[in-house]
Amino acid sequence: MNTFAALLRGINVGGHGTLPMKELRTVLEGLGLQEVMTYLQSGNVVFRSSIDDRQELSRKIRSAINDSHGFTPEVLVLSVADLEAAVAASPFPEAAAEPKTLHCSFLRSKPASPDLEKLASLQSASERFELVGSVFYLHAPDGIGRSKLAAQVEKALGVAATGRNWRSVNAVLAMAREVAATADAE
Numbered sequence: 001m002n003t004f005a006a007l008l009r010g011i012n013v014g015g016h017g018t019l020p021m022k023e024l025r026t027v028l029e030g031l032g033l034q035e036v037m038t039y040l041q042s043g044n045v046v047f048r049s050s051i052d053d054r055q056e057l058s059r060k061i062r063s064a065i066n067d068s069h070g071f072t073p074e075v076l077v078l079s080v081a082d083l084e085a086a087v088a089a090s091p092f093p094e095a096a097a098e099p100k101t102l103h104c105s106f107l108r109s110k111p112a113s114p115d116l117e118k119l120a121s122l123q124s125a126s127e128r129f130e131l132v133g134s135v136f137y138l139h140a141p142d143g144i145g146r147s148k149l150a151a152q153v154e155k156a157l158g159v160a161a162t163g164r165n166w167r168s169v170n171a172v173l174a175m176a177r178e179v180a181a182t183a184d185a186e
Helices: 021-030 054-069 080-088 093-097 116-122 148-157 166-185
Strands: 002-009 034-039 044-049 074-079 102-107 128-132 135-139 161-165
Touching: 002 054, 002 080, 002 161, 002 166, 021 034, 021 044, 021 054, 034 166, 044 166, 054 074, 074 080, 074 102, 080 166, 102 148, 102 166, 116 148, 135 148, 135 161, 148 161, 161 166
Parallel strands: none
Antiparallel strands: 002 044, 002 074, 034 044, 102 135, 102 161, 128 135
16 A cells, blocks of 8 residues: 545635535545545545556546546645655745745646746746746745746646645645554554
């Protein structure tokens, strides 16, 4: 059994893609996933699975949500090691003191031809960003809602993405480590 985190994009936002976390846990347990835990209402899930293939897990989760709730969110499945690497690779460690200002966008894959110049042209004076492999980091001290750059990340990178603030990234990582440690102790 392996421990994974699934990050769902666009659920429970603005009255669209409504999926209460209790129902999401039920859907995932119906797929045979174990120790399913959620964080907040925005589609952060940790679970254990005998399936190793993250793309297969993503497809199964998307399909099960479509069958049960009639919509298909983007689902990125990450290993504990993926989350640990994303936290360790942060180019803005000092920004962690204000976790609402630091954001990670986890990408479906490493962008083949990202348009970083376009993002730089949209960047405010206080913003900083960096693409590290398949994670895009954005430090937006004035808030993500005001960021013109943040609104264009997925389009400029050319791959599906889902973003989380630093507090959420670390909370999901802590949950994943807890689930993995519990399983290792058994």
